[in-house]
Amino acid sequence: MPDQWTRSLEYYSRAQQSLAGGVSSPFRRTFPVPLYFQDGEGSKVQDVDGNWYLDYVLAWGPMILGHKHPALVEAMQKAAERPFNYGAQHELEFTVAETICRLVPCAERVALTSSGSEAVQLVMRLARAFTGRTLIVKFEGHYHGWMDSTLLSYHPSPAQMGAPEQPTIVLGSKGQVPNVVENVVVLPWNDRRTVSEFFAGRGQEVAAVMTEPVLCNSGCLLPVPGFLDELRRITRASGSLLIFDEIITGFRMAAGGAQSVLGVVPDLASFGKAIGAGLPLSAVAGRKEIMDLLSDGQVAFGGTFNGNCLSLAGAQAALIELEAQNGEALRRANRLGEELMGGITRIGQRLGLPLQATGFGTAFSVHFTSRPVLHNYRDTLADDRELLRHWLFECLREGIFLLPDGRVYTSVAHTSEDIERTSEAFERVLVRCASEVHV
Numbered sequence: 001m002p003d004q005w006t007r008s009l010e011y012y013s014r015a016q017q018s019l020a021g022g023v024s025s026p027f028r029r030t031f032p033v034p035l036y037f038q039d040g041e042g043s044k045v046q047d048v049d050g051n052w053y054l055d056y057v058l059a060w061g062p063m064i065l066g067h068k069h070p071a072l073v074e075a076m077q078k079a080a081e082r083p084f085n086y087g088a089q090h091e092l093e094f095t096v097a098e099t100i101c102r103l104v105p106c107a108e109r110v111a112l113t114s115s116g117s118e119a120v121q122l123v124m125r126l127a128r129a130f131t132g133r134t135l136i137v138k139f140e141g142h143y144h145g146w147m148d149s150t151l152l153s154y155h156p157s158p159a160q161m162g163a164p165e166q167p168t169i170v171l172g173s174k175g176q177v178p179n180v181v182e183n184v185v186v187l188p189w190n191d192r193r194t195v196s197e198f199f200a201g202r203g204q205e206v207a208a209v210m211t212e213p214v215l216c217n218s219g220c221l222l223p224v225p226g227f228l229d230e231l232r233r234i235t236r237a238s239g240s241l242l243i244f245d246e247i248i249t250g251f252r253m254a255a256g257g258a259q260s261v262l263g264v265v266p267d268l269a270s271f272g273k274a275i276g277a278g279l280p281l282s283a284v285a286g287r288k289e290i291m292d293l294l295s296d297g298q299v300a301f302g303g304t305f306n307g308n309c310l311s312l313a314g315a316q317a318a319l320i321e322l323e324a325q326n327g328e329a330l331r332r333a334n335r336l337g338e339e340l341m342g343g344i345t346r347i348g349q350r351l352g353l354p355l356q357a358t359g360f361g362t363a364f365s366v367h368f369t370s371r372p373v374l375h376n377y378r379d380t381l382a383d384d385r386e387l388l389r390h391w392l393f394e395c396l397r398e399g400i401f402l403l404p405d406g407r408v409y410t411s412v413a414h415t416s417e418d419i420e421r422t423s424e425a426f427e428r429v430l431v432r433c434a435s436e437v438h439v
Ligand SMILES: Cc1ncc(COP(=O)(O)O)c(C=O)c1O
Pocket: 115, 116, 117, 118, 120, 143, 144, 145, 146, 212, 217, 245, 246, 247, 248, 272, 273
C-alpha cells in the first residue's frame, strides 16, 4: 500500500471497531482502501492524508454544483438560523415543487421524500394503486435502490442470470423476502422484441414498466433509438404506466432530466441525488390524476423528514443555478464531460487499447472491452475488470477520483483546465496500462 493513504488506512481500521464495516454504504468499500475525506472546494476534494483530487465521484452523483458552491453555502447559512424542520407546511415545499413542475415535462404534481430508494417505493405504489395491478416490469442491470421490492437482478452473476431473453430474477441480498419476485418481471434492456412478446402475453397484468432512461448503473448505456418510444407506446396500449427512474439523470443530463432530452415523457418519475445538490432530498413527479391519489389518502405515504427545511433550502438554491440562462450551466458541464469522453476514446484508439466510453457528458463510463457495441448489462460482462481496477488505481495516484465501476461524473464546477489536466493524467495512465497489457 503506497504511503500516500496511511491515515485513511488507520481511520479504516479504527472505524471498523465501531461502524459496521467501517463505511456508511458497502458500495464505498473501495480499492485499495476506502478513502476518508476532510475537505473539498469546487471540483476538488481533499483526503485526510492531505491529498487533493479532481472529484469525478461527486458523492455518487449529488454534488452537481461541486463543493461549497457560494449560492448553496449562503442558502445553508441562512437556513441554519431558522428552524430545520416543522413537520408541517412551509413555503419552500411548494416553491421547489413549482420549479420542478416548470422544468420536468412529466411533472404536473410533485411529492417530496428524502432518499432515492424511498421515492422508488412511492412511485411503484402509485402505479399499482392507479392501475389496480401488481406486476412491475424492470430490466436486468438496473438499480432502483436497496429495498426488498426492487433489489432484483441488479448485477447477477453469469451463473445465476439465466437465458438472455428470459432472465432469472435474482435477489440482491441475503435477508431479502424471497416472494417479492412474484410481483416483478425482469426483462433484457434495449430489446424491443422481448418486451413486445412479453406484453403480447401478459401486458394486461402490468402496472408499470420501470427503467433508468439511461442505464447509468451498469456502464452508462444509452437507450437504442426507438426503445423508450416503444416502451411508451406499449404501456399506453395495455393500460399500464411508464416510470422513469431519473435519480441519476435528473438535474444532471439536463435541468428537465433525461425525458427532456430523449423526448419520451413517462407517467411518473423518481428524482434524487442532484435535486438536493448534496442535501438529502428526493421527489416523485407525475401526471396529476395519478399523483392525486395522494391527496385524499387513497395511497398512503409518510416521512418525518419530508419537506425538511435544510434540504429544500439547498434544492431551491441549486435549482436557481440550474435553471438560470435556460439551463446553460448543465449544458456547459455536459459539453466539458463530452470533451473528456472524446479525449479518452482517442487516446485509447491511438494506443490500440480496447477502450470505449459510453453515456453522456456529465455521466459516462470507461469500458475496457473489445465488444464493438454495448446495449445492456450482459454486454458489459465482457469488460476487462482487472484492467479497469488497475486504471482506477493509477488514476487515483494521479489525483483523479473516479467511481469504482469506471463511471465519471462531472459537475458545473469542473473547468476546462480540470478537463485538460484530467485528459493528460488519463493519457499518462493509459500509456502505462498499454505497456503492461503489451498491445
Ligand atoms: C437509478 C437509481 N435509483 C434509485 C437509487 C437509490 O437512491 P438512494 O441511494 O438515494 O436511496 C439510486 C442510487 O444510486 C439510483 O442510481
